[in-house]
Amino acid sequence: MPPSLKPVTYKTFGLLTLVSLFSYSTQANCKYGYFGDTCGFKCHCDGGDSHCTEGNCTKGCDHKYIGPLCQYRAFPPIEEPSTRWMMDGNPNTCNNGNRHLVAVPTFVTRVTYMRVTFRKPDRINKTEISMYHVANGTDIVMTCSRRFTRQVDEAGKVYDVPCYTARPTHSITFDGEGALHLCEILISPGRNIAPFQTVFKFVGDKSQRLNAALDGLIYQDRLSLQDCAYTTQRKYQLTYPAKNEVNMILVFNSPETDSPLIKFRVELESRRNNEFYIFNKVDNSYSAFFIIIPDLNPGDIKKLDIRKPIGGSSFFLCEVETLGEQYCCTQNFLLGSCIENTTDNLPACHKRENTPCKAGFIGDFCEDPCPRGYHGHLCKSKCDDHCHEHKCDPVTGDCIECNPGYHGSKCLKRCPSGFYGSGCSKECSIHCKTNKHFTRECDYVTGHCLNGCLNGRIGENCQYDKCSDHCKGGNKQCDGRFGTCLSGCEPGYIGLECYSECPKGTYGDECLQECRQTCDNGECDNINGNCTKGCIAGFQGAGLCDTACEQGTYGKGCKEECSPNCIGGKCDIVTGKCFQCDIVTGKCFRECSVGYKPPLCNEECDRPYFGTNCAQRCSSSCQGGLCHPFTGVCNLCKPGAYGSRCHKECPQGKYGVGCLMNCADNCQGQTSCEADTGTCTKCPPGRRGPSCNDECNFGKYGPGCNHFCSEYCHKGVCNKVDGSCTEGCVGNYKPPACLSK
Structure with missing residues (x-):
C-alpha cells in the first residue's frame, strides 16, 4: 500500500x-x-x-x-x-x-x-x-x-x-x-483539478499573479483584488498535461467595479481528434460567476482558453475551477493529484501492509500486482517521475516507457544534445540553428528550437516555412517565433496558428456558426457553410439544402415519388409514408413524438421550445432560453432563479446562478438582497452601497443614511447608526442627540 x-x-x-x-x-x-x-x-x-x-x-x-x-x-x-x-x-x-x-x-x-x-x-x-x-x-x-x-x-x-x-x-x-x-x-x-495544471505565459506578457486564479479562493474569500490573477493579454490559458475528464467549468469573476469579464469566450481543445468546444458570452450583463458544461465526450481537455474579443482589454480573474477527474499519476489512493484509471474507472483497493508477499505484489493472497505508480516490497517504492504515466515494472521499477525528454531503464537520463521526445528517438529539426559547436539544439522534451530557425522559417519547431495562409489580414502576419496569427484566423479556421479547420458542424468567422440541420451528416464547408455531402432525406437545394421536397416527392434528393394510393398524393417527405388525413377537410392528424418538431419529426425542438410538436416554450428564466426538448427542464437558470424549470426565485439569503451565492454579510439580517445581482435591498442603520460595505457620508446617519446629524453636534460629527453626537454638543444643547437645550 x-x-x-x-x-x-x-x-x-x-x-x-x-x-x-x-x-x-x-x-x-x-x-x-x-x-x-x-x-x-x-x-x-x-x-x-x-x-x-x-x-x-x-x-x-x-x-x-x-x-x-x-x-x-x-x-x-x-x-x-x-x-x-x-x-x-x-x-x-x-x-x-x-x-x-x-x-x-x-x-x-x-x-x-x-x-x-x-x-x-x-x-x-x-x-x-x-x-x-x-x-x-x-x-x-x-x-x-x-x-x-x-x-x-x-x-x-x-x-x-x-x-x-x-x-x-x-x-x-x-x-x-x-x-x-x-x-x-x-x-x-x-x-x-485546475490547481494541478499549467498556466501558460506568453512571451513579453506583463500579466501578474496568474496562479492566483487556481488557489481555491473566490473573490468573496479574498482581502483584495491583489489576490486575483491579472492578465494583460486579453487571454488566460491553462494546459492539461495528464489525461482527464472535465465535466463542469466554474469561472469566478472579479467585482463589477474592477475590470471583470463581461463579453468573453471560453475555448476548450480536446485530445480526441483535436475537437473544440466553444462558449461565447456576447451580452453586456455582469455575473459574479459562470457555469459552463462542455459538450465533449469524453471530456479529455488538452487546453482551456478564457479570452476577451479582439480589441478587448486586460482583466482580473479571481478563480477558475475545472470539475472532473484526472488520471495517471504518482499517487494511487481514494484521492490524490489524480486517480488510477482502472477498468471500472475507480481507484484500486489497498490491502494490509503486513502481508508476506514477494516484491511487486500485495493482497491477502498476494494476488494483486502493485497499483500504477508503485513497485517493490509491499509496493512502497514509487515509480520514477519520468516514467510515462508513472507506469513501471511492479518488481524492478524499470519504466515501461519514458516521458518525453528522458531515456534509460529508470528514465533518469536526459536526452543528449540534438535529440528529444519519448525515448529520445526524435532528432531536432534540420531547420534549427546550430550552437557554437555547430550542433543543432532543441528542447529535450518538446523539440522547440532553442537558437531560432534557419532560412526564415517560423514555429517553435521551425516546422512552418511561412505564416499560415489562413491568418487574417492581407499581409498574413504572425509571430515570428511561434507562428501565432496576430490578427486571428480567416473564416473557417481556428487555433493560434490557424492551421486547423473548423470542427465538424461549424463554419465561418471563429467557427461560431453552425451547419444547417438539413446538411447530410451535419457537415458543411468550413468557410461558407454549404452542405458538402448533400442534403438529408426530404430536402433539396444546391449547397443550402433549404427547400423541402415538393408535394408528391420524398427521400434523398427528393427523387422518390409518393404512392399513388396516398390520399391527395401526399406523403412524408422523409420516409414516403402516406399522411393520415380527414377525408372531408384534408387536415392531417399526424403528431410528432415529445421533443421533436414537425413537419419531419426527426429533429429535436429548436430553442426555446419543448414538448409535443414543440408547442411549449421554455421558461423565460432558463439561461439562454435553453431547456430539455422532452421535459422542459432548464439546462441552467438565469441568476436569481432555481427549480427544474427555473420557476422559483432564490430563497432569502441566496442569489446568483443556481442560488449558490450568499447575500453579503452586511445586508440587513443577511437575508435581503436582489436574487439576480446580490445587491442588498436594505442596509442596517449607518451603512450604504450595493453590499452595504460603506458607512454613511459625513453628517448623515440611520437607515439608508437618510437622516442628518444635528447642527448642534460638535464639529458636525455624530454616530452613523443612531445619530448621537460622539464629540458632544455646542450651544448648551443636551446630549446624546443635541436636539434640545
Whole structure:
C-alpha cells in the first residue's frame, strides 16, 4: 500500500469493503488551509481551515463538498414539491413511505460522487441506485459501482458513493427498502483539478499573479483584488498535461467595479481528434460567476482558453475551477493529484501492509500486482517521475516507457544534445540553428528550437516555412517565433496558428456558426457553410439544402415519388409514408413524438421550445432560453432563479446562478438582497452601497443614511447608526442627540 494513505478503520458490509476514515500524509511545507505533496489541495472543512489536519476534516465537510478529503464540489438535486426534503439541508426531513424515488440533477453532467443520508443506519445495501441518460427519447441505464462506497459518519447513516458515469446523467432513481429511509442527496460532477495544471505565459506578457486564479479562493474569500490573477493579454490559458475528464467549468469573476469579464469566450481543445468546444458570452450583463458544461465526450481537455474579443482589454480573474477527474499519476489512493484509471474507472483497493508477499505484489493472497505508480516490497517504492504515466515494472521499477525528454531503464537520463521526445528517438529539426559547436539544439522534451530557425522559417519547431495562409489580414502576419496569427484566423479556421479547420458542424468567422440541420451528416464547408455531402432525406437545394421536397416527392434528393394510393398524393417527405388525413377537410392528424418538431419529426425542438410538436416554450428564466426538448427542464437558470424549470426565485439569503451565492454579510439580517445581482435591498442603520460595505457620508446617519446629524453636534460629527453626537454638543444643547437645550 502506498505510504501516503493511513487507514484508521475498515468496515465490511457483505462483499462491500470500505475505508471509513483516512488522512493524507504530506511532507510538503504547505501554507495554512492547503495540503498535499504539491500543496495543491484546498481544505473544505466544516468550521473552516482550523479543523483541517493533513486533509482530514475533523468536523466533516463544508456543506458544498463531499467525497474523500472533502474535495468534490456537490450540488443538491432540482427541487420538486414531492421531494423537497432531498435538498433542504435538514437530515431530519426524510422520505415518507415511497419505495421509488427520482432525483433530477441541477446540472446535466457526468456524475463522479453522490452523498446519500438515511434516517436509519446500514441502509445503503438495501437501496438500488440507477442513473439515466436520455438519448433520442430513450432512457439509457447506468449503474454505480458500489465497490468503493465509503461510510462517512460513525452511525452508518451517511455514505459517499462513487459513480463515474460514462454519459451525462438526466435523472437518478432510488428503489427498495433503503429508499424508504432516504433523507438527503448531494451530487458531484467532480473535484477541482485546475490547481494541478499549467498556466501558460506568453512571451513579453506583463500579466501578474496568474496562479492566483487556481488557489481555491473566490473573490468573496479574498482581502483584495491583489489576490486575483491579472492578465494583460486579453487571454488566460491553462494546459492539461495528464489525461482527464472535465465535466463542469466554474469561472469566478472579479467585482463589477474592477475590470471583470463581461463579453468573453471560453475555448476548450480536446485530445480526441483535436475537437473544440466553444462558449461565447456576447451580452453586456455582469455575473459574479459562470457555469459552463462542455459538450465533449469524453471530456479529455488538452487546453482551456478564457479570452476577451479582439480589441478587448486586460482583466482580473479571481478563480477558475475545472470539475472532473484526472488520471495517471504518482499517487494511487481514494484521492490524490489524480486517480488510477482502472477498468471500472475507480481507484484500486489497498490491502494490509503486513502481508508476506514477494516484491511487486500485495493482497491477502498476494494476488494483486502493485497499483500504477508503485513497485517493490509491499509496493512502497514509487515509480520514477519520468516514467510515462508513472507506469513501471511492479518488481524492478524499470519504466515501461519514458516521458518525453528522458531515456534509460529508470528514465533518469536526459536526452543528449540534438535529440528529444519519448525515448529520445526524435532528432531536432534540420531547420534549427546550430550552437557554437555547430550542433543543432532543441528542447529535450518538446523539440522547440532553442537558437531560432534557419532560412526564415517560423514555429517553435521551425516546422512552418511561412505564416499560415489562413491568418487574417492581407499581409498574413504572425509571430515570428511561434507562428501565432496576430490578427486571428480567416473564416473557417481556428487555433493560434490557424492551421486547423473548423470542427465538424461549424463554419465561418471563429467557427461560431453552425451547419444547417438539413446538411447530410451535419457537415458543411468550413468557410461558407454549404452542405458538402448533400442534403438529408426530404430536402433539396444546391449547397443550402433549404427547400423541402415538393408535394408528391420524398427521400434523398427528393427523387422518390409518393404512392399513388396516398390520399391527395401526399406523403412524408422523409420516409414516403402516406399522411393520415380527414377525408372531408384534408387536415392531417399526424403528431410528432415529445421533443421533436414537425413537419419531419426527426429533429429535436429548436430553442426555446419543448414538448409535443414543440408547442411549449421554455421558461423565460432558463439561461439562454435553453431547456430539455422532452421535459422542459432548464439546462441552467438565469441568476436569481432555481427549480427544474427555473420557476422559483432564490430563497432569502441566496442569489446568483443556481442560488449558490450568499447575500453579503452586511445586508440587513443577511437575508435581503436582489436574487439576480446580490445587491442588498436594505442596509442596517449607518451603512450604504450595493453590499452595504460603506458607512454613511459625513453628517448623515440611520437607515439608508437618510437622516442628518444635528447642527448642534460638535464639529458636525455624530454616530452613523443612531445619530448621537460622539464629540458632544455646542450651544448648551443636551446630549446624546443635541436636539434640545
